[in-house]
Amino acid sequence: MKTGLVLLREQAGHETGSHPENAKRFPGVVERLGNDSREHGLPILDSRPAEVEDLLRAHTESHVENVRVAAESGPTWLDGDTVASPQSYEVALRSAGAALVAADAVSGPDRSADSMFAIVRPPGHHATADRAMGFCLFSNAAVAARYARESLGIDRVAVLDWDVHHGNGTQDILYDDPSVLFVSFHQWPLYPGSGWIDEVGVGEGRGFTVNLPMPPGSGDREHLEGFQAIAGPILDQFDPGLLIVSAGQDGHVADQLASQNLTAAGYGALARASAEFAAGKGIGLVALHEGGYNPETLPLLDHAVYAGLGGFTPDLTGDTPAPEVGDNGWPERLAQIRRAQSVYWPI
Template identity: 85%
Template sequence: MKTGLVILREQAGHETGSHPENANRFPGVLDRLGEDSMKHDLPILESREALVEDLLRAHTEYHVENVRAAAENGPTWLDGDTVASPHSYEVALRSAGASLVAVDAVTGPEKSADSLFAIIRPPGHHATADRAMGFCLFSNAAVAARYAREQLGIDRVAVLDWDVHHGNGTQDILYDDPSVLFVSFHQWPLYPGSGWIDEVGVGEGRGFTVNLPMPPGSGDLEHIEGFNAIAGPILDQFNPGLLIVSAGQDGHVADELASQNLTAAGYHGLAQASAEFAASRGIGLVALHEGGYNPNTLPLLDHAIYAGIGGFAPDLAGDAPAPETEEIGWHERLVQIRRIQSAYWAV
């Protein structure tokens, strides 16, 4: 499986000060993944600016203009968690554009890679069609999915989100769309408060939103079991022409913004399972960076994902150990999820 990176050199232009989502998240990541790329002779692609018309496939004109104006007059707080500094609009365009570079590279007869990992900020999965929130300005995953559908003519696109926070923005944009399957693993309850099992889509999109709200304390075992029991079979039945992963690593045991117990091995397992599914279908995989706020552990976690989608052996030495397994109510939750989803899929 040939993989590679898409990098955003201008990411520091989105200035957020001491905010958890800040420019200090990625220098160590880029060093580690750059070493991986050199060692395994993997390509590193540059981002480009998305066009306004690309954003308008997922967002309202009002929202795009609101972010632009907020940045122009910045720093401006768009909500209690989300700031736009003077260069944030341009950086957000390049963050969304990196997702489009990745989609272009893994699809079509002239594709140059089987998978790509886009190291981008600001993240995107909380941004709704008309609102910036939760550190996010534009939904990179939804923009990429709509681009693949409407610009490239891919019939069905799947978005798999394993960030510890529910991807409410991506869900909001795609909620009535039967051509894009949205599957989310996330801690529940937790910000933003959405993503319960009965949120399955509306209208023609009913059944094409799959939420796996994970109990606090969930770790590698629970997430891999959820993939094998629910996400994987549904992906298989949906039969997408492209898989987009919203890769947030804030469910790691050492990340303080949540209370999950994933390790680097667990993230490698999720990435590997995603890549194996994509390879089995002969489709491209695009991983878009979302959360992950511990700069000491993020390089290792992103290395684990890069190795998982690229099929090379990871070096997971130095990871924080997961606590001993406790009863957290996961199997009862899995029964609930299966009961809801069995109305739409064979699970």
């Protein structure tokens, strides 16, 4: 399983000040994953700016224009926690464009890797068709899914979102679209408040949205069970031509924005399961960075993800152990999710 990186070298141009989603998140990540790439001979590609027409496959023209104008006169707050600074529009174009570079690298005519991990900010999965929210300007995952359909001729694309927050923006954009399966693991309850089990899609898209709201305190075991019992079998039956992973590592036990107990080993295992699924189907995998807000632990977590994608052994020295948690209601929740989804999928 050959993986690689897409880097957004201009990321610091998206200035957010003293905000959890800031330019200091990634230098340590880029250094560590750069070392991994050299050690294992893995490619490192540069992002390119997405075209406006790429964004318009997922967002309204007025939203794209709003972000551009807000950035020009920035810093401008687009919602209570999402800011656009003067270079934010250009950086956001490159953040989405990195997803397209990754899609080309794993699925295009000059396929050069089985998976690519795009280290991008601003993140994307909270941005809806017509508005920025939750640190996100454009949904990189939805833009990439639509690009894969339109430009790479891939009929069915799956988006697997394991960020600790619900990927409401990606879901919003793809909600009525049966050509894109959206599967989200997230803590419940938590920001942004959506992502309950009964949100399954609408119209022709009914059954193509799969939400796994996890009780607080869920860790590696619960997430892997959810993958094996629900996400994996549904992904297998959907039979996508490309797998996009919204990889947010903010469910880590040492991340302050949520209450989950994932470890670096758990993220590595999720990445490995995803990469093995893609390899089994003979399809490409695009991993897009979403959350992860503890700059002390993020390099280790992303190293674990990168190793899982590439099938090499991670060095997990320094990981934070997860506390013992008793029954947090997960078995009942899993049964509830299975009942809801078995209407659409024989699981």
